[in-house]
Amino acid sequence: MRIQLLPSTFDAQGVANLEQRLTCFLVDDCVAVDAGSIAIALTNEQRTKVKDIIVTHPHMDHIASLPIFIDDLYPTLQEPMRIYATEEVIGLLERDVFNWNVYPRFSDLKNDYGPVMEYVPIPIGKPFSVAHLSVVAVPVNHIVPTVGLVVSDGQTSVAFSSDTAETEAFWTIVNEMKDLDALLIEASFPDRMAELAEVSRHFTPASLGQELKKLTHNGMDIMTVHLKPSYRDEIVEQLKALKIPKLRVMEPGRIYEW
Ligand SMILES: [Zn+2]
Numbered sequence: 001m002r003i004q005l006l007p008s009t010f011d012a013q014g015v016a017n018l019e020q021r022l023t024c025f026l027v028d029d030c031v032a033v034d035a036g037s038i039a040i041a042l043t044n045e046q047r048t049k050v051k052d053i054i055v056t057h058p059h060m061d062h063i064a065s066l067p068i069f070i071d072d073l074y075p076t077l078q079e080p081m082r083i084y085a086t087e088e089v090i091g092l093l094e095r096d097v098f099n100w101n102v103y104p105r106f107s108d109l110k111n112d113y114g115p116v117m118e119y120v121p122i123p124i125g126k127p128f129s130v131a132h133l134s135v136v137a138v139p140v141n142h143i144v145p146t147v148g149l150v151v152s153d154g155q156t157s158v159a160f161s162s163d164t165a166e167t168e169a170f171w172t173i174v175n176e177m178k179d180l181d182a183l184l185i186e187a188s189f190p191d192r193m194a195e196l197a198e199v200s201r202h203f204t205p206a207s208l209g210q211e212l213k214k215l216t217h218n219g220m221d222i223m224t225v226h227l228k229p230s231y232r233d234e235i236v237e238q239l240k241a242l243k244i245p246k247l248r249v250m251e252p253g254r255i256y257e258w
């Protein structure tokens with residue numbers, strides 16, 4: 001499985017850097033997990049392949065350029081863009097984003113080929129298919145309804161925490177997996193901002209270190225993501241100091257294969 005955390009910050013020459021402001025993972029070049037930077041960071045080739053987007057929660061950093069992505073592709077879509085989310089999250093996207101005020105309600109619109117966007121409500125705790133992948137979603141502990149995901153292609157399995165603080169159901173399904181190749185988990189704030197992390201339901205390196213004690217799998221790669229750019233260096237140092245084997249910071253733009 002190939003996974004790329006799309007870059008979201010570019011210098012004046014258009015070169016991407018490591019600061020992650022938006023969240024969008026591209027899986028096998030065709031399925032997106034969240035859509036923060038989807039309209040600004042895909043190559044033209046990738047842009048034609050993505051037809052399936054899983055939205056873990058409706059926070060702006062996870063959906064910022066989703067409406068623009070559909071807008072860009074509007075005339076060329078020969079099948080609807082499928083947006084996978086829980087009923088609750090679909091309701092929030094319709095109410096707060098695709099509401100004719102912030103942006104058009106694309107789920108009501110058609111181009112020459114037919115509908116351009118379609119919601120696919122996802123179950124909790126039961127596998128569902130997205131393109132060639134099997135996915136299980138479970139609620140995590142964030143300030144709005146949010147799911148973590150375990151994504152499998154039959155050979156490789158990768159878990160995505162999405163945005164969360166300490167949580168339980170996610171670890172139950174992660175620990176029940178026979179094999180797990182990688183865990184992508186958030187570490188948003190430095191330890192000195194533990195209070196803010198707690199009220200906004202995010203991890204610091206210290207709280208992540210505690211949380212990872214719930215993980216019974218050993219040896220898989222643990223990739224940290226969602227480091228707030230203003231505190232990136234500090235968070236990186238604190239993550240290193242945890243000395244957890246195979247824990248790394250995921251680099252935006254780089255393609256990882258498991
Ligand atoms: Zn969030």
Ligand SMILES: [Zn+2]
Pocket residue numbers: 023059061062163226
């Ligand atoms: Zn976020």
